[in-house]
Amino acid sequence: MPYRYRCHACATESNLCSWPAHARAVRREHRRIAHGGMRPAAGDRIVHAVPSVRGPAWTIGILLALIVLKELTGIEPADIARWAGIL
Template identity: 85%
Template sequence: MPYRYHCHACHTESELCSWPGQARAVRREHRRIAHGGMRPAAGDRIAHATPSVRGPAWTAGVLLALIVLRELTGIEPADIARALGLL
C-alpha cells in the first residue's frame, strides 16, 4: 500500500512512498530542511495514498492491443518483445 507525507504548514505533499518507513524518512528530511527539525505548528501526517488507476489501465490496454495484433496478424507477443529487445 503506498503512503504519502503531507505538511499542512507548507501545503506540500511527497511523492508516493512504497512503505511507511520511507515516508517517515521524507518527513524527517522535510522537517530538517523546512522547519529546522521541528514539527510544524500546523501539523503534518503520513497517510495511505490511493494508487493511480492509470497503471492498470495502461497494462490492460497494452494486453488488449497485443491480443488484437496476434488475432489479426498471427504475430506472437514474444516475437514483438524480441524485436523491441525486451527478451
C-alpha cells in the same frame, strides 16, 4: 501500500515511500529543514497513498492490443518480440 508525507503549512508532499519508517524519516528531515525541528502549526500527516491506475491500465491496454492484432492479422506476440529483438 505506499505512503506519502504531507505538510499542510508548506502545502508540500513527499514522493511515494514504500515503508512508513521512510515516510517518518522524510517528515523528520522536512521538519528540521523547514520548521526548525518543530511540528508545523497547520499540521502535517503521513497518509496512505492511493496507487496509480496507470500501470495496470497500460498493461491491460497492451494485452488487448496484442489480442486484437493476433485476431486480425494472425501475427503472434512472440513474432513481434522476435522482430523487436526482445527474444
